[in-house]
Amino acid sequence: MSVENRRRWIIPEDSNWSLKQVPFLSELCLHSIVTNIQVKPIYGELSPSEQKYIQETLSIHTPLSLTSKLIPDGAYWQKRCKELWHNCDASNHGQSWKRLFFERYLENLIELYIPNVTLLKSILDMLPLCKDLVKRLDIQELLVPIEKPEEQHMELNNIHNDDEICLDHFNFNALLGKLCNLEELHLVYRIKQCGMNYQKEMFQMTQKDCETLAQAVKSCNSLKVLHLYQSSVGDAQCRLLVKHLLDHPSLTKLDFSFNVIGDRGARAVAKLLTRSKLISLNLYFNQIQDHGAKALAHALSHGSTLEELNLGINRVGDEGAQAIVSALRNNSCLKTLNLSGAGAAGQTTAALCTLLLHNRTLSSINLCHSKLGADGGRALREAMSQNSTVVKFDLDLTGMEEEDTDSIQKVVRANEHAHKTTKQVNNVKQETSTP
Secondary structure: OOOHHHHOOOOOOOOOOOOOOOHHHHHHHHHHHOOOOOOOHHHHOOOOOHHHHHHHHOOOOOHHHHHHHHHOHHHHHHHHHHHHHOOOOOHHOOOOOOOOOHHHHHHHHHHHHOOOOOOOOHHHHHHHHHHHOOOOEEEOOOOOOOOOOHHHHEEEEEOOOOOOOHHHOOOOOOOOOHOOOEEEEEEOOOOOOOOHOOOOHOOOOOOHHHHHHHHHHHHOOOOOOEEEEOOOOOOOHHHHHHHHHHHOOOOEEOOOOOOOOHHHHHHHHHHHOOOOOOOEOOOOOOOOOOHHHHHHHHHHOOOOOOEEEEEOOOOOOOHHHHHHHHHHHOOOOOOOEEEOOOOOOOOOHHHHHHHHHHHOOOOEEEEEOOOOHHHHHHHHHHHHHOOOOOOEEEEEOOOOHHHHHHHHHHHHHHHHHHHHHHHHHHHHHHHHHHH
């Protein structure tokens, strides 16, 4: 038998086996660093390639008290995020996985907090680890205190008990002032799954909630966006919140949509417009009527910095909508106006036609679900033929003739094309002038 025929192959049972049986000393050292990182945290002394190895192999169960300060943004925090949550999009968190982790982690702690049951210390202990990283909080649920069985029994036996049930939520005053870089707070007072335990108080802000939140936002000087929605915020609560927001150093966007704010609350917000740096105000789907709209109109005509105003689905009526539009004659800041479903009609149309001939700032208008009629459509068509500013004009369900609507949209598209062309030319000039 030849030598070739006598050759035998040894196939190992371990599919990962290779001739490289002895690891390099550097690999053993890195493995030791990962294993003993709590004893000797020398991550910062390693080379970039070694740090990459640590990020990829370090256990996600390593205490946050160590990793929050030691491990920078990278693969390690991406692992921790995907371990806890299915939908992780770092683009909503400044492209930072570390920031995403701590923002979502803090949000979960707040959403799972049960007053009088959960220790507030469990949340406050996290602040030294994340206070510099958290810039945005989106709280989609707030739990209420748990009623004890004997309290429920007493309540059933005393059906004439007129005392209000105390359902105060998490106290934000203990938190926001310590988050020195917080810029956005999105907040709703509700319970997602209450089942058969439904009580209307679970879906609204209490007076104490309002007081503590007002104090909290006042103490948070870095806050730029406050979004408080679907929380049954009324006039009294709106006035209290606005009182603490007057002369706020950073706030630029205020969103109180889907609440029950009326004229008294609107008057308070109007005062805020003249004593703030607000750029965007959203009061969509509230109960503001003509008096509240007139107060906002007065503020718009007296030095407001507002660029976006949404009063859609309110009860401002034709008189209130006309006041808003007329106020823009003396306003050179507002760019976007939404009066959809707010009761605009003939008076508003006449004021808007005058505005379109003179205003060179307003670029987006929404009058959907308004009673403009055929006469209003013809008047708007004539005014828009001489306008070069408006690049978006929503006129669905307004009773206008289709011919007038098409003509207006043709002008809108021409304006939009001209604006894009001008912007491109300016960008080219800027690039060529830059050394």
